[in-house]
Amino acid sequence: MTKILRTLADLRVWRADRRGVGLVPTMGALHAGHRSLIERATNGNGEIVVSIFVNPAQFTNADDLARYPRDLDADAEIVAEAGGTAIYAPDASEMYPAGFATCVSVTGVTEDYEGEARPGHFDGVATVVTILLNQVRPDRSYFGEKDFQQLAMIRRMHRDLSLPGEIIECPTVRDHDGLALSSRNSRLSESGRQAALVLSSTLFAMRDHALDNLESPRRLTVMGAVLISANPAVALDYLEIVDPATLDPVDALAQGSRALVAATVDGVRVIDTIELIPR
Numbered sequence: 483m484t485k486i487l488r489t490l491a492d493l494r495v496w497r498a499d500r501r502g503v504g505l506v507p508t509m510g511a512l513h514a515g516h517r518s519l520i521e522r523a524t525n526g527n528g529e530i531v532v533s534i535f536v537n538p539a540q541f542t543n544a545d546d547l548a549r550y551p552r553d554l555d556a557d558a559e560i561v562a563e564a565g566g567t568a569i570y571a572p573d574a575s576e577m578y579p580a581g582f583a584t585c586v587s588v589t590g591v592t593e594d595y596e597g598e599a600r601p602g603h604f605d606g607v608a609t610v611v612t613i614l615l616n617q618v619r620p621d622r623s624y625f626g627e628k629d630f631q632q633l634a635m636i637r638r639m640h641r642d643l644s645l646p647g648e649i650i651e652c653p654t655v656r657d658h659d660g661l662a663l664s665s666r667n668s669r670l671s672e673s674g675r676q677a678a679l680v681l682s683s684t685l686f687a688m689r690d691h692a693l694d695n696l697e698s699p700r701r702l703t704v705m706g707a708v709l710i711s712a713n714p715a716v717a718l719d720y721l722e723i724v725d726p727a728t729l730d731p732v733d734a735l736a737q738g739s740r741a742l743v744a745a746t747v748d749g750v751r752v753i754d755t756i757e758l759i760p761r
């Protein structure tokens with residue numbers, strides 16, 4: 483039976499005598515991508531706590547926050563099935579006590595891409611993840627590669643601030659047709675979902691070309707942009723090939739080089755990423 487922890491005090495009592503604790507931070511609306519993070523966490527941890535907190539500080543748009551799907555019962559079922567032992571579902575006041583006046587801000591890796599499109603978003607994520615890591619003090623925390631810029635930021639701040647535990651990076655989970663799983667996908671219409679598939683299929687094509695021909699990043703991104711732009715329902719925001727640590731665009735492909743893409747489909751922001759040259 484999954485234990486539901488609602489307050490920091492409950493969490494502290496639960497955490498006190500437990501060793502080997504894995505943390506899977508989420509905003510709820512759990513799907514197979516989260517399930518795979520939880521399942522991965524069962525490997526090596528005696529206890530797995532899934533945090534479910536829709537973090538207002540990382541939303542740049544009030545509508546987006548209001549429309550974010552919330553269903554604790556459905557989430558609790560997924561957590562239990564996947565092997566989670568506790569859910570930490572605090573109120574905002576547990577995360578941001580009255581008079582909260584602190585912001586964790588990571589420079590460099592957060593500046594472009596999602597950082598440019600969603601000003602303030604990464605400060606909100608950095609702040610809440612710092613709070614969660616300090617509250618839970620996990621031995622390991624699990625983050626998906628799908629939000630690759632978020633992951634790069636978390637790796638950086640984890641090192642910079644000596645935050646507790648180890649950060650474990652987990653591969654993107656895709657639907658049978660290639661679409662990267664995301665809680666936002668539920669807001670796509672059927673035709674929007676079909677249109678969004680051009681993002682993953684383009685990334686796969688870029689990876690195949692990169693592996694076969696070691697083409698230049700410039701040629702690959704031009705090729706990718708042409709493929710995506712052929713679909714009028716998809717408004718491409720960026721398509722870039724970057725160094726996996728700094729996220730700076732690269733002039734030549736190297737191990738770990740990553741393609742990052744973002745577009746708007748049906749008014750929904752869809753992002754995806756792929757490693758072009760395996761490490």
Ligand code: PAF
Nearest residue numbers: 507508509537607610629
């Ligand atoms: O990736 C997410 O779901 C969120 O950004 C996170 C890491 C749970 C912080 O709110």
